[in-house]
Amino acid sequence: MKFPKQKRAAVGSVKARCRSCRKSLILTTVLILSLTLLFTALTWTPAEAAYRTDGYGIFFGDQLVVSTMTEEDALEILEGVKAHYRLENAQVLQMDFQGRVTVEACKIVLQDAKNAEEGLAYVLKHQTSKLTVLSQQKYVQTRELEEGPAYSEDFGDFDVFDKIKAERYTGMLEYSILLTMENDRVVDRDISDKKMILTAEEHTGAKGLAFTEEGQIRFAVSLIPPVPLNVTSAYGESRAETGYHLGVDLYNPGGTPIAAAASGVVTRISGGGSYGNLIIIDHGGGVQTYYSHCRSIGVAMGQTVEAGDYIGTVGNTGRTTGNHLHFELRLNGATLDPMEFL
Numbered sequence: 306m307k308f309p310k311q312k313r314a315a316v317g318s319v320k321a322r323c324r325s326c327r328k329s330l331i332l333t334t335v336l337i338l339s340l341t342l343l344f345t346a347l348t349w350t351p352a353e354a355a356y357r358t359d360g361y362g363i364f365f366g367d368q369l370v371v372s373t374m375t376e377e378d379a380l381e382i383l384e385g386v387k388a389h390y391r392l393e394n395a396q397v398l399q400m401d402f403q404g405r406v407t408v409e410a411c412k413i414v415l416q417d418a419k420n421a422e423e424g425l426a427y428v429l430k431h432q433t434s435k436l437t438v439l440s441q442q443k444y445v446q447t448r449e450l451e452e453g454p455a456y457s458e459d460f461g462d463f464d465v466f467d468k469i470k471a472e473r474y475t476g477m478l479e480y481s482i483l484l485t486m487e488n489d490r491v492v493d494r495d496i497s498d499k500k501m502i503l504t505a506e507e508h509t510g511a512k513g514l515a516f517t518e519e520g521q522i523r524f525a526v527s528l529i530p531p532v533p534l535n536v537t538s539a540y541g542e543s544r545a546e547t548g549y550h551l552g553v554d555l556y557n558p559g560g561t562p563i564a565a566a567a568s569g570v571v572t573r574i575s576g577g578g579s580y581g582n583l584i585i586i587d588h589g590g591g592v593q594t595y596y597s598h599c600r601s602i603g604v605a606m607g608q609t610v611e612a613g614d615y616i617g618t619v620g621n622t623g624r625t626t627g628n629h630l631h632f633e634l635r636l637n638g639a640t641l642d643p644m645e646f647l
């Protein structure tokens with residue numbers, strides 16, 4: 306009695322097994338298909354791109370930036386990048402890549418390999434290429450100075466300048482601009498080596514004046530003391546007639562020889578008036594020296610003298626309270642403090 310039941314059960318279980326068998330078959334098929342698809346997806350690449358060969362790479366750290374077939378191409382690309390950021394007419398003080406940039410032999414994907422020209426274009430186009438050129442570049446600029454007020458522009462050490470009648474000069478301002486750059490971006494800008502170069506306009510052939518980089522005036526003439534420098538009245542002291550003292554009074558006994566302060570030509574000899582006996586020597590470049598209150602005059606009009614030559618003696622002619630040499634230095638008629646140049 307049990308058997309049929311068992312059989313029935315067996316029959317029933319076979320049926321059940323078949324159902325589960327069909328289910329697992331579908332599951333297995335789906336699984337196999339999925340795996341196949343996944344495998345295909347993972348392993349599929351274009352046939353040509355998979356072709357790897359020996360070449361060179363430009364690396365930023367350990368990141369490949371661009372690959373080339375030859376080392377020369379890679380080096381040319383790097384040089385090209387630097388050249389691209391070199392300013393015209395500039396002096397390159399320093400130029401290098403930021404970080405560690407190297408050219409190394411390596412396996413490259415043939416399709417990605419670039420020649421020098423392509424590689425350079427690629428690097429310059431892609432700012433994210435990690436190749437950043439850090440540089441310091443300097444260039445010299447000149448500009449013409451305007452007349453008049455331009456001369457009073459902030460120029461630090463050039464305080465001597467306002468003593469000069471500048472409008473009779475043409476001038477050039479020369480300076481260096483030092484740029485600190487990241488590729489073509491200016492990170493810092495510094496102006497240095499300011500130099501002002503003045504040329505006498507009204508005296509053709511004159512040497513003119515030049516200023517050194519330190520801002521010191523470099524005169525067209527250098528003066529020697531015409532007499533011992535015993536200053537009894539300084540330049541610029543207030544005076545009733547002229548408002549201020551146009552020269553320097555150098556006390557010396559009557560008859561003391563006076564020397565020409567620089568080489569030049571005697572352009573004026575006169576007597577009378579407040580200057581008394583006066584000698585004027587023209588040194589060129591608009592520079593003149595005046596020797597006043599002389600007792601005697603030892604030169605003639607138009608005479609050429611050398612620095613140190615005897616030209617006359619100290620006296621007290623003209624408006625004076627005693628023996629002294631009233632000595633003036635003039636530039637295009639404007640007086641300067643002679644003591645600054647002695």
Ligand SMILES: [Zn+2]
Pocket residue numbers: 538550552553554631632
């Ligand atoms: Zn005087």
